[in-house]
């Protein structure tokens with residue numbers, strides 16, 4: 001089974017996999033294969049960390065392309081509970097002007113369900 005290009009609706013996602021197939025999209029480069037390293041975990045930045053960091057930590061667009069018959073992976077999604085409000089942090093590092101409006105986890109998950117890839121741009125200020 002493969003997975004279509006998407007970003008995760010999480011703060012971070014931790015992926016365990018011994019088999020290759022995961023690819024991440026890098027602007028100006030294209031799709032890059034993430035080679036599994038024995039014993040290592042893959043940590044992906046999700047949409048909520050993107051919002052929280054005011055876009056400093058970019059949510060990672062990724063997909064899974066399967067070439068072998070069997071591929072095993074376990075993805076662990078870490079996200080705050082639905083009633084938590086996620087707002088961009090304001091500081092010298094993250095910027096003085098919020099690029100996103102505050103949004104509850106529940107509202108963002110619903111927006112993502114309806115509008116998929118457009119969800120982040122829909123909460124842009």
Ligand SMILES: O=C(O)CCC(=O)C(=O)O
Pocket residue numbers: 003008015017021022062064073074075
């Ligand atoms: O299986 C993988 O390597 C990644 C899975 C994934 O991206 C997801 O479940 O959202």
Ligand SMILES: [Fe+2]
Pocket residue numbers: 006007008013062
């Ligand atoms: Fe994912």
